């Protein structure tokens with residue numbers, strides 16, 4: 001193991017030989033990979049259901065791609081970006097100039113806030129929703145119009161449209177929304193984005209797009225293709241199970257993409273690029289992730305029905321449930337039972353967002369939930 005060459009040879013073979021267990025801490029499950037390292041049920045670690053992660057990832061193909069790419073870690077990543085950009089452009093039917101790579105979609109959300117935020121600018125957004133772009137914009141002294149969800153916990157599109165002023169630089173939408181997991185009716189959503197994009201820029205956060213169960217549900221990428229003022233964000237953190245690797249991207253018109261690229265700081269490293277490219281090819285893991293997510297969602301629905309609770313049917317990897325208890329009290333009680341649940345989303349303080357995980361984790365959750373709800 002003395003020389004660099006020895007070490008490289010070891011790293012390359014470790015993935016497939018006995019030492020592979022160190023680098024591949026997962027088990028085979030129906031021909032698929034389940035990450036045993038995340039099986040909190042077998043450890044004293046709490047079960048983490050608070051950040052909408054996918055415990056099965058990264059896929060075996062992504063792990064292998066990262067190991068194979070180790071030698072390239074001594075190089076800057078810029079040269080590696082072209083191939084991933086090409087893959088993504090092909091996947092979405094856009095040009096390479098439409099793609100902005102980022103270190104998780106969060107970086108894309110924040111870079112966008114840098115371009116479209118500022119003291120003279122206003123952003124219109126639903127509340128509650130995912131905050132990365134909005135809190136960053138507020139730090140840049142942007143005024144954010146927070147428009148409450150309607151009584152069905154959907155974006156209130158009419159009320160959002162009414163908040164647009166001459167100063168509005170962007171309208172932010174998140175569909176499926178975080179924390180509700182709900183999905184807007186396709187025609188109403190498309191028409192809203194289309195008409196608003198004539199007045200200002202629409203940002204469509206599509207982090208959970210892959211989980212949508214409705215056939216042919218439209219991505220706002222279709223408006224990008226029509227040269228509208230639309231920015232779409234996507235991520236490898238959810239269905240691809242790579243939240244820790246930081247890989248995401250934006251799709252937008254080339255002139256907008258150029259402006260945002262100029263303020264992206266981290267972008268993607270060589271391992272993230274390799275893992276992302278391999279993940280795009282791994283259709284089996286993709287379907288496995290979706291199937292496992294559905295199983296966990298159904299498990300939660302069953303428990304919530306048994307308790308007679310109101311919940312939102314989810315198009316994502318979490319469920320928003322009205323426990324009727326103050327979310328902080330509920331979270332403390334769940335934590336004592338070894339389960340970490342989602343943060344508060346004011347003003348819906350008697351609701352809680354609970355992420356899916358392995359069925360072992362879901363069963364720990366189910367026992368804890370039943371105990372906490374009985375107390």
Ligand SMILES: Cc1ncc(COP(=O)(O)O)c(C=O)c1O
Pocket residue numbers: 051052103104105106107130174177178205207208234235236237243247248
């Ligand atoms: C709606 C939404 N958008 C974006 C993100 C950020 O994802 P990432 O930065 O890991 O791509 C999240 C993370 O939970 C999210 O819920």
